[in-house]
Amino acid sequence: MARQWCDGHSTSILCVGVSPGPECLLASGSEGGEVAVWSQEGTIIGRLTLSGEEDNTGVAFSPAAPGLLYVSHGDTVSTLDPRNLKGTVEEFQGAGEEEINALTLNETGSALAVADDSGAVRVLELPGGKVCRTLRRHTNICSSVAFRPHRPNNLLSAGLDMQVMLWGLQKTRPLWTLNLQDVAEEEDDHQQRPGQLFNPPLAHCVSVASCGNILGCAAEDGRVHLMRIGSGSKLEQQGAVKAHSQGASQAHFINFLSHPYWLATGGNDGQVALWDISKHPVVTPEGKAKPGGTAAPRRKGKSKAKRKEQTQNKAKTPPKAEGEKEEAEGEEEGAEGAAAAGEEEVTEEKSGPKLRISHGDKVNWLCPAVLKGEPSVVVADQSSNLTVYPLSPL
Numbered sequence: 479m480a481r482q483w484c485d486g487h488s489t490s491i492l493c494v495g496v497s498p499g500p501e502c503l504l505a506s507g508s509e510g511g512e513v514a515v516w517s518q519e520g521t522i523i524g525r526l527t528l529s530g531e532e533d534n535t536g537v538a539f540s541p542a543a544p545g546l547l548y549v550s551h552g553d554t555v556s557t558l559d560p561r562n563l564k565g566t567v568e569e570f571q572g573a574g575e576e577e578i579n580a581l582t583l584n585e586t587g588s589a590l591a592v593a594d595d596s597g598a599v600r601v602l603e604l605p606g607g608k609v610c611r612t613l614r615r616h617t618n619i620c621s622s623v624a625f626r627p628h629r630p631n632n633l634l635s636a637g638l639d640m641q642v643m644l645w646g647l648q649k650t651r652p653l654w655t656l657n658l659q660d661v662a663e664e665e666d667d668h669q670q671r672p673g674q675l676f677n678p679p680l681a682h683c684v685s686v687a688s689c690g691n692i693l694g695c696a697a698e699d700g701r702v703h704l705m706r707i708g709s710g711s712k713l714e715q716q717g718a719v720k721a722h723s724q725g726a727s728q729a730h731f732i733n734f735l736s737h738p739y740w741l742a743t744g745g746n747d748g749q750v751a752l753w754d755i756s757k758h759p760v761v762t763p764e765g766k767a768k769p770g771g772t773a774a775p776r777r778k779g780k781s782k783a784k785r786k787e788q789t790q791n792k793a794k795t796p797p798k799a800e801g802e803k804e805e806a807e808g809e810e811e812g813a814e815g816a817a818a819a820g821e822e823e824v825t826e827e828k829s830g831p832k833l834r835i836s837h838g839d840k841v842n843w844l845c846p847a848v849l850k851g852e853p854s855v856v857v858a859d860q861s862s863n864l865t866v867y868p869l870s871p872l
Contacts, residue, residue: 480835483856483864486514486522491858494845495537497544502847503560504856505547506864507534513549515560518849520866524563528556536580540604542587550578550592555607570607574600584625589647591633593620599635601647613645615652622683627690632711636681636695642703644711654713661716662699677725679703687731687738692761694741696726702743702753704760717760721831723747728844734853735869742855744841750857751831752869835867 489509497503503523504516511528528534532552539560540546546567547558553576557568574594581592583604590602597616600609618639626632631647640659643652658679679697686693693705701718708714721729722745732740732752739756755761839859846855846869853869 479868481520481866483516483520483866484862486516486525486864487512487862489862490842490860491862491864492533492535492842493537494843494856494858494864495539495547496845496847496856497539497547497560498541499544501544502849503539503544504845504847504864505537505539505549505560506858507537507549507551508862509533511551513537513558513563515547515563516864520864524560526558526563526565528566530554532577535578536582536592538581538583538590540583540587541585546587548581548583548590550574550581552577553594554578555581555590555592555602568607570602573602573607573609574598575612579619580622582623582625584630585627586630589625589630591623591625593623593635593637595619597637597639599623599633599645601633611647611650613650613652615643615655616641621681622695624684624686626686626707627688629690629711634684634686634693636684638680640679640681640697642681642684642693642695642705644707644713646711653711656703656705656713656716658695658697658699658703661703661718662697662701680725682726683728683730685730685741688733689738692731692739692755694729694731694755696721696729696743696745698725700724700726700745700747702726702729702741704755704758706760706763715760715763717758719743719753719755719758721745721751721753722749727841730844730846732846732853734846734848742844742846744837744844744857746840748836748838748840750835750837750841750844750855750867752833752855753831833869837865 487508491506491508493507495505502518506514511531513526515523534551536550538548547560549556553574555570555573556566574592575598576595578592578594597620599613601611603610616637620637622636624634633645636642642656662679677698679699683696691707695703700722702721703718705716706714721743724746726745728744730742741753744750843858857865
């Protein structure tokens with residue numbers, strides 16, 4: 479049964495974070511600068527309205543020091559003590575060049591990254607908050623950032639320029655860039671019906687599985703775009719899951735279920751879904767495609783895309799199979815031989831969500847958490863309340 483957590487906010491909640499360790503506090507930030515800290519039971523431990531009353535766009539607990547909570551608002555990151563919300567412990571003013579949209583910490587709690595409206599990603603040293611890197615390559619708002627587990631110097635960013643980038647913090651240029659529009663156009667060429675329109679794949683939220691090699695990116699086209707990073711941090715393969723009928727706003731890998739490839743998604747269609755992508759060709763590519771038919775790393779540049787399109791034209795599935803694939807919940811990008819069409823259909827049918835919740839309101843944020851021993855997902859929407867759904871139906 480869903481539970482409502484009320485009275486923490488008077489405005490729409492925009493972001494939620496959970497602390498590491500057994501204590502498992504939750505923090506939420508909303509419009510107008512309101513911050514609330516909750517116990518696992520949904521009891522309010524503390525509330526605070528930050529000075530300036532700007533919208534809180536990101537909250538994150540330090541993985542190294544659970545007594546530190548970071549909140550982004552305007553171009554500032556404030557440090558709070560979640561157990562004593564009397565005021566800010568420290569403020570990093572000007573942490574972002576413009577308004578910050580998201581923040582993330584690396585596994586050791588030694589670096590904080592913020593994504594801002596200018597498209598820049600800034601990396602701050604902790605403690606202290608000194609800016610040690612400014613990464614400029616996005617040509618529109620940078621909406622999301624995530625460090626790679628086991629790779630504290632690798633950082634993912636995604637933006638409204640429809641680009642996903644992997645950065646090595648030793649350099650100020652990305653290791654690779656994936657243009658989601660190129661990917662979506664290739665897929666839609668095969669699947670679009672007359673008069674059917676698709677939203678552009680503006681990237682809203684990027685997440686990395688605990689293995690560090692599988693990425694998910696929720697986009698405005700309703701898909702969650704999946705990527706696999708191979709040796710040398712190269713982009714090895716990419717694909718997608720058609721997760722929502724409207725824009726997908728949230729995608730978060732869950733690290734407390736049976737394997738690292740459980741993914742929670744939320745969208746503007748008011749749906750929350752739980753996916754097992756362990757069998758998706760991006761995660762387990764062996765035997766899924768003929769030699770030369772796997773999805774290649776896609777970078778900017780039309781020659782490679784053109785070659786890829788020619789490959790697909792030679793080896794694409796029959797039209798009927800393509801239509802059925804579109805109807806299925808999961809999608810895979812890649813050139814599959816016609817002989818594999820029957821097998822692929824079965825895979826696609828099985829790759830629908832394991833759990834789908836009709837939440838009913840646009841999803842602002844999802845936060846997977848274990849609450850009182852029960853795997854759960856906490857949902858923030860347009861209201862001032864949080865909704866907690868148990869994942870025990872699995």
